[in-house]
Amino acid sequence: MFKVETNLKTGEEIYKKVLPNGLKVYICKKPGYIKKVGMYGTVYGSIDNDFIDITTGERLKVEDGIAHFLEHKLFEQEDANALDVFAKMGVSSNAYTSFDHTVYFYETSSKHEECLNKLLEFVNTPYFTDENVEKEKGIIAQELRMYEDEPSSVAYYNVLRAMYQRFPLNVDIGGTVESVYRIDKEALYSCYNTFYNPANMFVIVIGDVDEVETVKQIEGFFNENVNRKTGAVERFVLEEPKEIAEKRIEKKLDVYMPYICMGFKHEKQDGKTNARNTVIMEIIDDVCFSALSDFHERMFNRKIITEPVEITYESGKEFSHTILFAVSKKHEECEKEIKTYFEELRQNGVDKELFEIAKKKKQGELIYDAENFMGIHRTVIDSIIQDTDVFEMANAIKDITKEDVDNFIRENLREDNMVISKVTEKNK
Amino acid sequence: MKNIIIRNSNRFKSVFAQVNLLLPLTAEDMSKNALLAMMLKKSNSKYKTERELERKLAELYNTSFGAGVGKVANMYDITFGIEILNVKYTGKEALDEAVDVLCTSICEPNFVDGKFDEKTFELEKSSLLERIAEEKDNKKKYALDSLEREMFKGTDYGYPLYGTAEDVVKITNEELVKHYYNVISKAEVVVATVGNLENMDGLADTIHTRICGKCGKHTVEFTPLVKQAINKEIxxxxxxxxxxxxxxxxxxxxxxxxxxxxxxxxxxxxxxxxxxxxxxxxxxxxxxxxxxxxxxxxxxxxxxxxxxxxxxxxxxxxxxxxxxxxxxxxxxxxxxxxxxxxxxxxxxxxxxxxxxxxxxxxxxxxxxxxxxxxxxxxxxxxxxxxxxxxxxxxxxxxxxxxxxxxxxxxxxxx
Missing domain, CATH: 3.30.830.10 (Metalloenzyme, LuxS/M16 peptidase-like)
Structure with a gap:
């Protein structure tokens, strides 16, 4: 009945089952741990703003930030709030929204079955009124204001704006204060009915639990309580040109330390390629930018940076790009050095000896990852969204060669697909 | 009070080993302690640059090594920590090498002619200055730290954890060397090992013995609660x-x-x-x-x-x-x-x-x-x-x- 996936290096096992209503269930076994985590999520995030409403069959375009708004509201029922109910059970719970998914979760040491039922109950019982929707706007506005003061957040969203001309990665996950104030309960219900249908959702349980009992419980809940229209969601995705939107965006904030964020825009890839590219980029980060690298030593010794520059590959079903982060008081010099360094890397490739060390480091990392209790959920969600095996990345590491890394740099980290976003000092 | 803390559990695959050097808390030593922790974390007598040290750690299957500072009641705490895989994944030799990195960093600094390597000293000093200047960028933490400074104004506890920029600028290489010997001649050493210690018995003792071999065994007198009169008005x-x-x-x-x-x-x-x-x-x-x-x-x-x-x-x-x-x-x-x-x-x-x-x-x-x-x-x-x-x-x-x-x-x- 289960499909079992195994991490070849650590022996970690994940049990997967798709229920008749289309809900995907994953059980990640953690023998010996006290904590148990339950997550209930939907493949729905800020980029899903144009779709066919599953109830009316009509195409609908919605306000920016509505997926995140929905996340705030779904933990609320007529006479209770989920955060509150969980807290009253002594259990901590939370939720988050990303570009392409939304997740609700709890962590408990003793009341797992009860919590799992509550979580499923809450997310399956929307309760929106004009009044409670209105009340949430003030809270969300403060959340958006908080991010506007965080230089890393500002630099990151601006680098996406610089890369994307049409694709909605160019809007903050939470939308804007203005768009949030235009959201009403009718729009929330349309999004809810469409994207929170079991066929578009997943449950992940992490901990020392019995997989058969857990799945039985989940199946029982849906049989008894949920009878909504289910099915695949039809989305409309704007065709994104290969070309970047703007070469550079700069913003001044009341900060001491400037932030540099560089983006390299890639074309969308299939899930297997994305998993492989993610690992390749982790190796590039270690070999070329971490404290292991000659580059870091050089830049540190010249007092251009104090912390290592970081580079990551980000992807989804409809996009892929690379993001580089640096903080530097000498941001102009820093930018110039990084650009020159990429030219060298494109020409000469990466250091051979360091490449071997980085691969050895990666083997150790895999074992630490198996210990990272919460970490596994992102890997599972990526595999759902991108339709790959859960351990695709972990099992891909051994086959990656220096040539793969060199080719990736040459083909994807170019001058013409690169954009720059900076946050610099207002009062300099 | 025990100076060795051990907790073993096979739910883990690795071990976290922590060494705390406890010192009396005085405003004048804050910046020197902070700079010292940064220096010792970056290099030692065997691995003379950060890059050499980091390469070694990567080769030891991604062992991580860090150092930090904190205030604990009326004590200043310099903490070092390593995270290492259980020997069944790495073999005994890798474990010994990882422990050696930790102990060497504390016991054998990268001295050249009786001083810290001058280049490293200058670089870490400017890093610390940047770190102090940068504190304002993390609004929530800065606000909370500022509140604490206000609440304990005039006491050693109320002094900034890294000292002030003025304090840092004044520190000379010679002074920091003197401070290092002062620290190891005074510090109370506490070692904790938590994780999968199967076939790694005595890890905490090994570390404690080696560090006390250099520092000696001392006790810092402390009062667990910071004493200060309470304001009458807000x-x-x-x-x-x-x-x-x-x-x-x-x-x-x-x-x-x-x-x-x-x-x-x-x-x-x-x-x-x-x-x-x-x-x-x-x-x-x-x-x-x-x-x-x-x-x-x-x-x-x-x-x-x-x-x-x-x-x-x-x-x-x-x-x-x-x-x-x-x-x-x-x-x-x-x-x-x-x-x-x-x-x-x-x-x-x-x-x-x-x-x-x-x-x-x-x-x-x-x-x-x-x-x-x-x-x-x-x-x-x-x-x-x-x-x-x-x-x-x-x-x-x-x-x-x-x-x-x-x-x-x-x-x-x-």
Whole structure:
């Protein structure tokens, strides 16, 4: 009945089952741990703003930030709030929204079955009124204001704006204060009915639990309580040109330390390629930018940076790009050095000896990852969204060669697909 | 107090080993301690540059090594930590090498002709200066640190953790060398190992013996609670910053505090602002829509509690009023059974779940050794918390005195 996936290096096992209503269930076994985590999520995030409403069959375009708004509201029922109910059970719970998914979760040491039922109950019982929707706007506005003061957040969203001309990665996950104030309960219900249908959702349980009992419980809940229209969601995705939107965006904030964020825009890839590219980029980060690298030593010794520059590959079903982060008081010099360094890397490739060390480091990392209790959920969600095996990345590491890394740099980290976003000092 | 803490569990695949060097807390040594920790973390007599050291750690299957500093009551704490895989994954040789990295970093600095390597010294000094200048960029942390400085103004505890930029600039290489010998001739050494210790018996002892072989065994005299008179009137300080959101922090102290008050105080703090069922979240956020975050935090070593929230600048008076009201409500016993039980359950779960975290256990058990002067396990804490009643919470709440308010980013006419 289960499909079992195994991490070849650590022996970690994940049990997967798709229920008749289309809900995907994953059980990640953690023998010996006290904590148990339950997550209930939907493949729905800020980029899903144009779709066919599953109830009316009509195409609908919605306000920016509505997926995140929905996340705030779904933990609320007529006479209770989920955060509150969980807290009253002594259990901590939370939720988050990303570009392409939304997740609700709890962590408990003793009341797992009860919590799992509550979580499923809450997310399956929307309760929106004009009044409670209105009340949430003030809270969300403060959340958006908080991010506007965080230089890393500002630099990151601006680098996406610089890369994307049409694709909605160019809007903050939470939308804007203005768009949030235009959201009403009718729009929330349309999004809810469409994207929170079991066929578009997943449950992940992490901990020392019995997989058969857990799945039985989940199946029982849906049989008894949920009878909504289910099915695949039809989305409309704007065709994104290969070309970047703007070469550079700069913003001044009341900060001491400037932030540099560089983006390299890639074309969308299939899930297997994305998993492989993610690992390749982790190796590039270690070999070329971490404290292991000659580059870091050089830049540190010249007092251009104090912390290592970081580079990551980000992807989804409809996009892929690379993001580089640096903080530097000498941001102009820093930018110039990084650009020159990429030219060298494109020409000469990466250091051979360091490449071997980085691969050895990666083997150790895999074992630490198996210990990272919460970490596994992102890997599972990526595999759902991108339709790959859960351990695709972990099992891909051994086959990656220096040539793969060199080719990736040459083909994807170019001058013409690169954009720059900076946050610099207002009062300099 | 025990100087060696060991917890073994096979749910883990790795081990976290922590070394604490405890020193008397004095304002004049803060910046030297901070700089010293940075220097020792970056290189040592065997691995002369950060790059060489990092390469070694990567080869040892991604062993991580770090150093940090903190204030623990009237002590300054320089902490070193490594995370290593159990020997079954790496072999004995890799374990020995990892332990060697940790001990060499503490015992054998990268001295050239009796001084720290001059280039490294200059670079780390400017790194520390940047770190101090950069503190303002993390608004929430900066606001909370500023509140603490205000609350303990004039005491060594109230001095900034890294010292000031003026202090750092003045440090010479010779002085730092002198300070290093001073530290190792005075520091009390505490070693904790938490994780999968199968076939790694004696790891903590090995580390402790090797470090004490260099430092000797000392005891630092300490009082677990920071002593300072409590203000009679609330002092308010506003620091203007050009930011979109203001951060309000309200600081309070517990009067006539005793060691055993810690359980009551933790429960009180959890009812006030520790969870989403707590009074601050429910009223400042859910009822009044004033903030996205509204919490409280208790520090057992200073017997202080601070409440904080991120608000629209024009809502300062309203937020202050609502926040202070929550404290008053607890004082007058206005706590529902649900609120009380939620806070209690949550606290108990948090202690239970600590056992799933190597770092969390090491840090928690170390703090307990210092605070209680004896070993207090999480089970004992759970038992003590289970016994508490609402009367206990009301009793301690009535000893809570608000002393300071710090507002970051607001208007000056507050």
């Amino acid at each position: 002092e308010t300080k506003v620091e203007e910053q050009d930011i979109n959101q203001s951060i309000i922090c309200i600081g309070a102290r517990i009067k006539d505090v005793k060691t055993e008050d810690v359980y009551k105080a933790r429960l009180f703090d959890n009812i006030l602002g520790g969870t989403p069922a707590a009074k601050l979240f429910q009223n400042v956020r859910e009822k009044e829509s004033l903030a996205y975050f509204a919490k409280s935090m208790y520090n057992m070593f200073t017997a202080s509690v601070c409440m904080f929230a991120g608000i629209a600048p024009e809502k300062y008076e309203k937020a202050k009023e609502v926040m202070l009201k929550q404290l008053e409500d607890i004082k007058s016993g206005n706590v529902s059974e649900i609120e009380f039980n939620a806070a209690k359950e949550n606290l108990i779960s948090a202690y239970k779940e600590k056992q799933d975290s190597k770092g969390g256990q090491a840090k928690g058990l170390f703090s307990n050794e210092i605070y209680f002067g004896r070993t207090v396990d999480f089970d004992e804490m759970i038992e003590e918390i289970s016994k508490l009643t609402l009367d206990d919470v009301v009793e301690i709440a009535n000893r809570v005195v608000v002393t300071n308010i710090f507002l970051l980013g607001g208007k000056a006419d507050v």
